[in-house]
Amino acid sequence: MENPVLRIELLPGHEDLGLPSYATEHAAGLDLKAALTDPLTLKPGERGVVPTGLKVAIPFGFEGCVRPRSGLAMKQGLTLTNSPGTIDADYRGEVKVLVINLGQEPVVLKRGDRIAQLLISPVAHAKVVQVEKVDDTVRGEGGFGHTGIR
Numbered sequence: 001m002e003n004p005v006l007r008i009e010l011l012p013g014h015e016d017l018g019l020p021s022y023a024t025e026h027a028a029g030l031d032l033k034a035a036l037t038d039p040l041t042l043k044p045g046e047r048g049v050v051p052t053g054l055k056v057a058i059p060f061g062f063e064g065c066v067r068p069r070s071g072l073a074m075k076q077g078l079t080l081t082n083s084p085g086t087i088d089a090d091y092r093g094e095v096k097v098l099v100i101n102l103g104q105e106p107v108v109l110k111r112g113d114r115i116a117q118l119l120i121s122p123v124a125h126a127k128v129v130q131v132e133k134v135d136d137t138v139r140g141e142g143g144f145g146h147t148g149i150r
Contacts, residue, residue: 004120007057011035011094014053017112029067029117032097040109042101047081050097050115058089058120065119066097072115077103080116087118 008019020030034040035053042048058064064087072078081098097116101107109115 004059004062006030006059006120009055009057011053011055017053020052020054020118023114027117029119031069031114032066032095032116032118034097034109034111034113034115036109036111039111042078042099042107042109044077044101044104044106047098047100048109050099050109052095052097052115054095055092056087056095056118057092058087060089061122062089062120063087063123064095065121066095067117067119069114069117073102076105076107077101078107078115084119 010017010019014035017033017035020032022029023031032052032054035051040048040050056064066080066083066085066087068079068083078099078101081100085098087095095118099109099115
């Protein structure tokens with residue numbers, strides 16, 4: 001499969017943050033940076049919206065998948081409220097990250113902090129068909145925790 005081309009617009013006043021990039025050669029996600037003008041302090045349990053200063057043109061047939069950064073989650077308890085967040089291929093507004101502090105201490109986010117990662121993933125549109133009854137499976141209607149395996 002050929003790698004998709006991700007077109008990115010840097011919004012005025014945020015050119016200093018540069019384009020998102022992969023931290024290592026085989027990283028799955030591009031690091032998204034906070035385009036804050038002033039530091040943002042999130043108390044434990046508090047949510048916030050962090051701008052990135054970017055607009056993206058996700059290629060049709062793909063989605064942008066915004067995910068938390070594991071280091072921030074482990075060290076500070078910072079994660080995303082809608083993880084993973086989806087950026088549809090036809091969205092052209094600024095990418096913003098919805099964060100929440102699940103830690104025990106306030107978290108201070110500053111301009112340029114890496115706050116999330118963006119993965120570009122293929123998607124398929126299903127043909128939706130109504131049926132009288134869906135097929136049976138061995139699992140059946142077993143839902144959350146149905147196997148009892150930990």
